Amino acid sequence: MHQKQNTPTVIFCDNKSTIALCKNPVFHGRSKHIDIRFHKIRELVAEKEVAIEYCPTEEQVADIFTKPLKVELFYKLKRMFGMIQT
Known part of the structure; x- marks a missing residue:
């Protein structure tokens, strides 16, 4: 849409483990089987394009x-x- 976005897009998630995996860029031995899309989400969180927040x-x-x-x-x-x- 070619519009400048000043704040990250907030994604609400009810899974605390998923939020931890997205926010922590350290490789987890137990998460090596996780799909590549989580790596993209990690990039977007690091670039402050996306913010992951907990929602019960x-x-x-x-x-x-x-x-x-x-x-x-x-x-x-x-x-x-x-x-x-x-």
Whole structure:
């Protein structure tokens, strides 16, 4: 879109291990099998193009599209998403 971005794009993640792997550039022996895309994310975090932040599962609105949820959580996320009125 050819627009200058002044702040990093924030990606919310509910997995603390993933966040640690993205932020720590040190090679981990237990992570050598991980896909190359994590190396690209590490580069983007180091270049401050992307920021990874923790978001608890109960507040991860995207889960409504990706996971089977309990009814209560489904309706909570649906309200957070703006699909129903409170």
